[in-house]
Amino acid sequence: ASLGRVKVLLAETGDHRAANLERCDAAAIEPLIPASRQTHHPPLAERVAAEPVPPATPTPVEAVAHRLRTRAGRALYAKRNATVETVFGIIKHVLGFRQFLLRGLQAVQGEWTLVCLGWNLKRLFALNP
Numbered sequence: 001a002s003l004g005r006v007k008v009l010l011a012e013t014g015d016h017r018a019a020n021l022e023r024c025d026a027a028a029i030e031p032l033i034p035a036s037r038q039t040h041h042p043p044l045a046e047r048v049a050a051e052p053v054p055p056a057t058p059t060p061v062e063a064v065a066h067r068l069r070t071r072a073g074r075a076l077y078a079k080r081n082a083t084v085e086t087v088f089g090i091i092k093h094v095l096g097f098r099q100f101l102l103r104g105l106q107a108v109q110g111e112w113t114l115v116c117l118g119w120n121l122k123r124l125f126a127l128n129p
Helices: 018-026 044-048 060-069 071-081 083-093 105-127
Strands: 008-010 030-032
Touching (some): 018 030, 083 105
16 A cells, blocks of 8 residues: 655754755655744734735745745644654653663664653553542
8 A cells, every 4th residue: 555645744943954945846845844943832913914925936945934934834834743743852851861872773772662661651650540
């Protein structure tokens, strides 16, 4: 079974480079990669403002910036706050896991298994009444 063709790419700020945006454009993929950190809760005036007017002949960078200012673009980008992003954020910030201490694929897989075990135990403890 085929998964289909990629139509939209949601990525983090660190991946915002003109070269990446041009590659997406060449592959007919709509990139949503912000140039700077996006706020989770924009001000009310920004949320109720009219849709921005698209630039006449935008560069790939300008096109992405415009898409991220539209309601549809913000709604799509907000999907990054879904389950997986939250888990990685908690693993990094709450559990303090920022880098692997061991080297080699087997050792790193074992270390990641322990990190996931810690996450799962934390969740079980939090969900247990």
